[in-house]
Amino acid sequence: MHNTIYFTVSGIGFGHVGRSLRIAESFAEKGFKIVFSTYGEAVHYASANFPCFPLPEIKLGWKSKGGLSLRSTSKLLIKSALPTFVKQVIMEMLIIEKMKPSLIISDSRGSSILAAKIKSKPVLTIANQLAVFLPSQKTGKFFIKLANFLSPVLFPKIWNLSDIIALIDLPPPYTISKRNINARVNPKKIIFVGLIGKEANLSDEFLKSMESLFKDPRKPTIYVSATGPSKERRIFVQKMRNIALRLKRYFNFIFTLGEIKTKPCLVKTSEGIIEYSWFPEREKLIKFAKIVISRAGRATIDQCILNHRPILVIPSSRQTEQEENARRINELGLGKAIFENELNPERIKKALYAIDENYSLHLRKLSLLSNLSRRLGGVNKVTELALRIMK
Numbered sequence: 001m002h003n004t005i006y007f008t009v010s011g012i013g014f015g016h017v018g019r020s021l022r023i024a025e026s027f028a029e030k031g032f033k034i035v036f037s038t039y040g041e042a043v044h045y046a047s048a049n050f051p052c053f054p055l056p057e058i059k060l061g062w063k064s065k066g067g068l069s070l071r072s073t074s075k076l077l078i079k080s081a082l083p084t085f086v087k088q089v090i091m092e093m094l095i096i097e098k099m100k101p102s103l104i105i106s107d108s109r110g111s112s113i114l115a116a117k118i119k120s121k122p123v124l125t126i127a128n129q130l131a132v133f134l135p136s137q138k139t140g141k142f143f144i145k146l147a148n149f150l151s152p153v154l155f156p157k158i159w160n161l162s163d164i165i166a167l168i169d170l171p172p173p174y175t176i177s178k179r180n181i182n183a184r185v186n187p188k189k190i191i192f193v194g195l196i197g198k199e200a201n202l203s204d205e206f207l208k209s210m211e212s213l214f215k216d217p218r219k220p221t222i223y224v225s226a227t228g229p230s231k232e233r234r235i236f237v238q239k240m241r242n243i244a245l246r247l248k249r250y251f252n253f254i255f256t257l258g259e260i261k262t263k264p265c266l267v268k269t270s271e272g273i274i275e276y277s278w279f280p281e282r283e284k285l286i287k288f289a290k291i292v293i294s295r296a297g298r299a300t301i302d303q304c305i306l307n308h309r310p311i312l313v314i315p316s317s318r319q320t321e322q323e324e325n326a327r328r329i330n331e332l333g334l335g336k337a338i339f340e341n342e343l344n345p346e347r348i349k350k351a352l353y354a355i356d357e358n359y360s361l362h363l364r365k366l367s368l369l370s371n372l373s374r375r376l377g378g379v380n381k382v383t384e385l386a387l388r389i390m391k
Helices: 015-029 042-047 070-099 110-118 141-159 204-211 230-247 282-288 298-306 320-332 345-357 359-376 379-390
Strands: 004-009 033-038 052-054 103-107 123-127 164-167 190-192 221-225 252-256 266-270 273-276 291-294 311-313 335-337
Touching: 004 015, 004 042, 004 070, 004 110, 015 033, 015 042, 015 103, 015 123, 015 298, 015 379, 033 042, 033 070, 042 052, 070 110, 103 110, 103 379, 110 123, 110 141, 123 379, 164 379, 204 282, 221 230, 221 282, 230 252, 230 273, 230 345, 252 282, 282 298, 291 298, 291 345, 298 311, 298 320, 298 359, 311 320, 311 345, 320 335, 335 345, 345 359
Parallel strands: 004 033, 004 103, 033 052, 103 123, 123 164, 164 190, 221 252, 221 291, 252 273, 291 311, 311 335
Antiparallel strands: 266 273
């Protein structure tokens, strides 16, 4: 009987589960049995590929107009975070007992690291942030200051239980999630493995089929990728639709709505704007487009780097990780960042033209980081580290 590997994955958005699935596929090709656990919408994504156990969800609060609500999130975490975490640990221990995996791979999941150690199982943690920071605001300053002081101290208590911590990032000075890896984690356990994603190869047939969707295929194509929790995605899409309608005489737009529970299909088309409910090989759209517009999540940023496409990021309001990623996009020369309060047609058009004017420079920067990631190994490096601690 082949060894079993148990992937335990954060269910916030699709970035964690997407990259874990890529790693899982490499193990499945080697004959390993794969099992997942996650929560939220990620359950549907994972279970379409491998057996998946649904777990209780630690929820965050969101504002009606988009962005993280610190007040709602604090209430939810105070009320349910600890009980939910304990339930996750217990359920994961039961899954480990049932499936008897040779290895647990945790993608940013503290509960599974703890469960693995209780059951004396080796654990490889993959992550792109080792500390979480709250955004500043006028109220609750003491609580925020205390939380931001404790986060880089307390989170590592769990991360350090891992046998190895594979950072899905690039080493300094090219680190993307620069602030969020600054935590008191044992440096001997940390290994930078590069970016997780897929480089697309576009066939002539694919190029012709995409170009045929537009009346004027000579206009630059902008790919708008909606990511994150469902409420956030829908708010982002509505804002970007309104902007695309004003700018479609200058650009062609392709939207993906991130509606994973629907069949991948073309759901809407008009002159200069097409929309897909879900596109399973998103890297092809990234490669086809001239510029990508997205929230500042790491999965999309990493895919843009690997496919050499500049990105215009619009971080979700009050998500400090995304705001930090957006600043790094500017600093590393990978594209441009616009913040939520600047989101309007004229600002988007100006940013897109600015990227286009410096396109060759952006391509050189993207190529540099992509080549560095390739040398670090990505999926192959994670696989190598996992096999090392299974012995």
